[in-house]
Amino acid sequence: MRTRRTARNVIAVFAAALLAGSVAACGNSDTGGSGGEGGDKKIVMGFSQVGAESGWRTANTTSIKEAAAEAGIELKFDDAQQKQENQIKAIRNFIQQKVDVIAFSPVVESGWDTVLKEAKDAKIPVILTDRAVDSADKSLYKTFLGSDFVKEGRLSGEWLVENTKDATGPVNIVELQGTTGSAPANDRKKGFAEAIAANPNLKIVASQSGDFTRAGGKQVMEQFLKANPKIDVLFAHNDDMGLGALEAITAAGKVPGKDITIITIDAVKDGMQALADGKFNFIAECSPLLGPQLMDLAKKVTAGEEVQPRIETEETTFTQEQAKEALPNRKY
Amino acid sequence: MNDTAARLRAVTGHRLFWPALVLVLMLVANTVYRPGFLAVEVKDGHLYGTPIDILRLSAPLILVALGMTLVIATGGIDLSVGSLCAISGAIACLYISKAPDQNSLSTVFTALALALGVALVLGMWNGVLVAVIGIQPIIATLILMVAGRGVAQLVTEGQIITINSGPYRAIGLGHFLTLPLAILIALAAALLVAAFTRRTALGLIVESVGGNAEASRLAGIRSGRIIFLVYVVSAACAAVAGFMMTANVSSADGNAAGLWVELDAILAVVIGGTSLAGGRFSLSGTILGALIIQTLTTTVYAMNISPQTSLLFKAVVVIAVCLIQAPAFRARFARRRSGPTPGPAAPQREKEQVPA
Numbered sequence: 060m061r062t063r064r065t066a067r068n069v070i071a072v073f074a075a076a077l078l079a080g081s082v083a084a085c086g087n088s089d090t091g092g093s094g095g096e097g098g099d100k101k102i103v104m105g106f107s108q109v110g111a112e113s114g115w116r117t118a119n120t121t122s123i124k125e126a127a128a129e130a131g132i133e134l135k136f137d138d139a140q141q142k143q144e145n146q147i148k149a150i151r152n153f154i155q156q157k158v159d160v161i162a163f164s165p166v167v168e169s170g171w172d173t174v175l176k177e178a179k180d181a182k183i184p185v186i187l188t189d190r191a192v193d194s195a196d197k198s199l200y201k202t203f204l205g206s207d208f209v210k211e212g213r214l215s216g217e218w219l220v221e222n223t224k225d226a227t228g229p230v231n232i233v234e235l236q237g238t239t240g241s242a243p244a245n246d247r248k249k250g251f252a253e254a255i256a257a258n259p260n261l262k263i264v265a266s267q268s269g270d271f272t273r274a275g276g277k278q279v280m281e282q283f284l285k286a287n288p289k290i291d292v293l294f295a296h297n298d299d300m301g302l303g304a305l306e307a308i309t310a311a312g313k314v315p316g317k318d319i320t321i322i323t324i325d326a327v328k329d330g331m332q333a334l335a336d337g338k339f340n341f342i343a344e345c346s347p348l349l350g351p352q353l354m355d356l357a358k359k360v361t362a363g364e365e366v367q368p369r370i371e372t373e374e375t376t377f378t379q380e381q382a383k384e385a386l387p388n389r390k391y
Numbered sequence: 392m393n394d395t396a397a398r399l400r401a402v403t404g405h406r407l408f409w410p411a412l413v414l415v416l417m418l419v420a421n422t423v424y425r426p427g428f429l430a431v432e433v434k435d436g437h438l439y440g441t442p443i444d445i446l447r448l449s450a451p452l453i454l455v456a457l458g459m460t461l462v463i464a465t466g467g468i469d470l471s472v473g474s475l476c477a478i479s480g481a482i483a484c485l486y487i488s489k490a491p492d493q494n495s496l497s498t499v500f501t502a503l504a505l506a507l508g509v510a511l512v513l514g515m516w517n518g519v520l521v522a523v524i525g526i527q528p529i530i531a532t533l534i535l536m537v538a539g540r541g542v543a544q545l546v547t548e549g550q551i552i553t554i555n556s557g558p559y560r561a562i563g564l565g566h567f568l569t570l571p572l573a574i575l576i577a578l579a580a581a582l583l584v585a586a587f588t589r590r591t592a593l594g595l596i597v598e599s600v601g602g603n604a605e606a607s608r609l610a611g612i613r614s615g616r617i618i619f620l621v622y623v624v625s626a627a628c629a630a631v632a633g634f635m636m637t638a639n640v641s642s643a644d645g646n647a648a649g650l651w652v653e654l655d656a657i658l659a660v661v662i663g664g665t666s667l668a669g670g671r672f673s674l675s676g677t678i679l680g681a682l683i684i685q686t687l688t689t690t691v692y693a694m695n696i697s698p699q700t701s702l703l704f705k706a707v708v709v710i711a712v713c714l715i716q717a718p719a720f721r722a723r724f725a726r727r728r729s730g731p732t733p734g735p736a737a738p739q740r741e742k743e744q745v746p747a
Binding site for chain 2: 111113114116117140236239240265266267268270271272273274275277278279281282283285286299302303306310311312329
């Protein structure tokens, strides 16, 4: 048994043991705890992931697992398979197991107040990763570590403004939006629009949702190309839609990256490859590799240190040359 | 004079008149919005233009809806087709991506056979659940709809598998006689199904099973066997549609491929005039329904209707199609306009009974 357990904890564990599922998990925590003898106790983190819906997400999971192992933090990993109820269940399990810190990427924005309150009452700090929650009570979680989607859109727009400053005539832009109503789609659109407002020549002539998928991006781009005789720039909210659009552009007899400048966001492997091949022109990174930052934060909050309520993932942007250099070392 | 009126009534009274009218109206509206909408040119030795896009993109939906028509004709429903598209596409792309030569024909055919085989087994699973064990079709196929998406993600390991295979790509993007290969495959499948159901007694038997499975069984038809068969056919159609979807973008996305296609397919079947209660079915109606759905989607993009309002726009059109296609609604509408004339307002029967 772990030494730091108080009588209250023992009762809690017995209560948890009534739930068959928890028994095995408690056993795990015992073995993990005994390894951390001599010096500091090993931090136990409960992490609930959204699922494995994309390559981005898989890279995110790998980064967290690797960083935990490196930082000597014991990770209890749960895959919520895109369901909020699974995630709430997992968080309750973590509370019962008395983990030291809970981190999760919320599947949806709303409906977290109750379970976060339970975590707060149990004095377990919570860190949000990648996606935010819309709770009015900001004390329910310590910090939100994730990408700034508005900034990604703005960086894309700023690059375009910089590279079209010599343009004398109007520059026609078409936009492939992400899933309608999703935070990344809304924010990237907003950031991009703000940035290109600096040059009145830049004009978005068509904007449609491609649902973040290749098939969607392709289908929409096919119609854009037929409806708009002069398209100078394509701004896609993620690499996959841009990759789908590539095919439509080629089929229309145009050369992607030359006839039409292509700007995307994410920097997944296939996107970086297209950038290195000269088919894309610019990618603003949306990095899933937030594992090391998350582990640092976990150590700080368990030590009782104050942290910023909003922390951005370390991210960069890529041009074609930078992509060629970076590609061999990309993890995802 | 009277003769013309009678002929007109014969035309407007045809089952497919109203859906066809909607399709024509949509094309006209698009042409008014952008005169070049219907323009088709020759590019790289094949036809290029929005109408060709519509045909090519509607091919997978036509295939899925064909299978769905037969399932619905037996009084069932197959919710698993979207997941089957994802699984078959994922297996085919995975096999090709691991092959040393992605462009070799034998590799592609092996991949297709492998994926089709798996889809057939899954179709049999559906068939057994419904026909042998007797689970409600909506529940039986719901299992695979939910679990199948997981299987597809398992196959792709949550990644998007990108392939670079010319022959496989041709399924979705190739051309034959200047027309997209995909639509030709879909039409060939439609002709095949039509030949089997309309040139043999099979169609009649399917309708009789859908009308009343128990009565059909008592009349000497092996209802169970027919029901089992339609789920297998549906799975095969879904698998080929899955090949087209993944070939279209040369990549398999376990998460997005074929997502919600089952609902589009059911809608296509309903627009085509097949009764959801089973019994009567119309293959040509289903094809028309699929074309309407794809034209609607393309219209949204071509007219650049904002994504926030496009769903409402689609809903309004679909409701309009379903209403004007319903004889009961038209009869009521006509009566109100011209007063109580002795019209053909015969009460619609809920279920088309087919003499077994």
